Amino acid sequence: MIKSSNSSFWLDNDFFNDDQFDDMLGEFNVTKPKGKDPMKLAGYRRAIGNFVRIVTGEAIPVKFNDNGGSYTDGKTVTISASLKDKDFDPAVGLALHEGSHIKLTDFDVLRDLESWVKNHDIDMISLAEKHGAIDDAGNPNRWWSSGYVLPKLKDLINIIEDRRIDAWVYKNAPGYKGYYQALYDKYFNASIIDKGLKSDEYTEANWESYMFRICNLTNPNRRLDVLRLKEIWDIVNLKDISRLKTTQDALDIAWEIFQLAEEQIPSLELDEEEECEGEGEGKGGECEGEGEGDPIEGNKVESPDGKDELDDGSKAEGDEAKKGSGAEKGASKMKSGLNELNDKQKHRLKKAIEKQEDFQNQKTKKTSVSKSLQKQMKAMEDSGTHMTSVEYEDTYRYSDEGIVRKEEVAVINNFTKDLVNNLSCGMWDNWGRESRGECISEGIRRGVVLGKKLKVRSEERDTKFNKLRSGKIDKRMIANAGFGAEAIFEKIENFAYRPGIIHISIDNSGSMSGGRFRNATTTAVAMAKACSMIENMECVISFRAGSNFAGREMPVMLIAYDSRKHGMNQIKTMLPYVCVSGVTPEGLCFDAIMKEIIKSSRGKDAYFVNMSDGMPYYGNYSGIAAHKHTKAQVKKMTKEGIKVISYFITGSHGISEHEKNAFSAMYGRDAQYIDTKKINDVAKSMNKKFLEVA
Secondary structure: OOOOOOOHHHHOOOOOOHHHHHHHHHHOOOOOOOOOOHHHHHHHHHHHHHHHHHHHOOOOOEEEOOOOOOOOOOOOEEEOOOOOHHHHHHHHHHHHHHHHHHHHOOHHHHHOHHHHHHOOHHHHHHHHHHHOOEOOOOOEOHHHHHHHHHHHHHHHHHHHHHHHHHHHHHHHOHHHHHHHHHHHHHHOOOHHHHHHHHOOOOOOOOHHHHHHHHHOOOOOOOOOOOOOHHHHHHHHOHHHHHHOOOHHHHHHHHHHHHHHHHHHOOOOOOOHHHHHHOOOOOOOOOOOOOOOOOOOOOOOOOOOOOOOOOOOOHHHHHHHHOOOHHHHHHHHHHHHHHHOOOHHHHHHHHHHHHHHHHHHOOOOOOOOOOHHHHHHHHHHHHOOOEEEEEEEEEOOOOOOOOEEEEEEEEEEOOOOHHHHHHOOEOOEOOOOHHHHHHHHHHHHHHHHHHHHHHHHHHOEEEEEEEEEOOOEEOHHHHHHOOOOOOOOEEEEEEEEOOOEEEEEEEEOOHHHOOHHHHHHHHHHHHHHHHHHOOOOEEEEEEEEEEEEEOOEEEEEEEEEEEOOOOOHHHHHHHHHHEOOOOEOOOHHHHHHOHHHHHHHHOOOEEEEEEEEOOOOOEOOEOHHHHHHHHHHHHHHHHHOOOEEEEEEEOHHHOOOHHHHHHHHHHHHHHOEEEOHHHOOHHHHHHHHHHOOOO
16 A cells, blocks of 8 residues: 555555555566656656646646756646655645645735835834944945845745645645645654744744744644734734735735834844845844745644634733733743753754755755656656556465455557657567568558448448338329228338447567567558548557566556547557567456446447467466456456457467467457468458448
């Protein structure tokens, strides 16, 4: 099971978890891919993107960090490429949070914040006078004050905006609460933070203390008896945080808090160097912002609305808080003298606060991905590559009870050049492409001839039956009425073939090399070309094998051609890349796309054509267990009215009695055994099948 408890329900069938992946690799003696796994990363990104889309109702792109940037720019969500299963829930929480900001935060308010601050001339001049910031002319330096205010105000907006966004998500998507809790557990809910909040650390009236205390205002261990935090608590009013409808509302609250805090902070003694820098880095050591990006997360969000906050004693704390910073300090020492931190704890607390500040200011460490890995992931996503978990019962080695085994199958829905150019797989290669291209050309030529015969499927026929005793009156027979002639009616019957679809699945395991694979491909192309010449016949060509794909050994189902989205150019350009590789996973691959096979066949004359030269085999998937599982897949199709026709290509090695019995058991009475040299007859026999009337 996926270690991320909130995600296990959704993601078990989408990709490997770490334990499953390692077990599978060990079982097949395959080395784990070095570096980051593009398939797993693509699965993570797809899953997280789905979560974000569900919550926000918008198609917000999710990307991995690739150039050092790690902020939400108002358009995309950026996450780290270093994702273990245990980190998946926090990553989802972060993505949901940032995605919600994209939906709800007005980033123009943040971008225009500097101008907003500078427009408050009176306040800026007052602050300059208070802190002794004087320009060369001896006047209060309001520009220094702007730099002093901006980063602090930005952090306060972030905190308030986070609470507003969290409350919206909790109300509109309560099922995602677990992801948020995982997020804050990872970044904020450290025990040393709890101890620090209880202690007298960071209770002096400076911005370093205020930012630490306000950042953790939702923590149950907060103290409201210091720094007039009870008044700040009342201003924020978490119980009614949903009253804030816009980012501008969050700015108004942040400015009110800033002014209250400044009333408690004593005048700064600025030296000449600090005055000249004008960066706003006073001795308070405040958490500085980046200037752009999404408002970053605060701490615990168990109750973003504050409903479980404040016990009966908080009011007394609040009354004490109103007495001023001096009284606060004295009261705090009496109350928390037992909670003093030692030097080691102080150091740990400082590091934890730095972690919070980095998180708040979007400086959390995010592992990037290389350009080549980005290309691999994009190729997988564009090709619709995904992992599908397939179950089967192994009764071969455990005949008494049997056990249920799982295999992960890679399904590639769209065979593209980018996939070939950026991802390695034994099922495709540049080498030999020219000779395979000749087989494709030959198949197209044969398909033209076959298509002319199949065009009858597009035709409609009207058959007229007259001299009937019921039906529509035949005007030509009216003259005979009344003279004992009763058969004066006629009936016209219309006949047309139903739309049809044929799925041709070719085994391209290593044993199919040589003439078997060439002729099977030529025949499949001929049928595809013939289908393209008639309006009501669709064709899909897939290849399957147990192969090494992107550094993993696994069954691979490659949908190389689908007439519903491809033209014949797809066959000409992409099929020459397909080559033989690996073993025969047969039923596993059928099962992986069974839902699509059944869905696409409804209301049509549907055919599933299998071409193979061996028995199902892939690791534990072999013998009776594999035969029974493959037979079950055939039964699913026939139950839906799909005509399953399987050709066992014997070649020079022939077929044993055991193989023949097993093949017939799996595919039924329509199973056929055909020599490599006679495989071209498959097209002729399929021609007859196409023209059968259901």
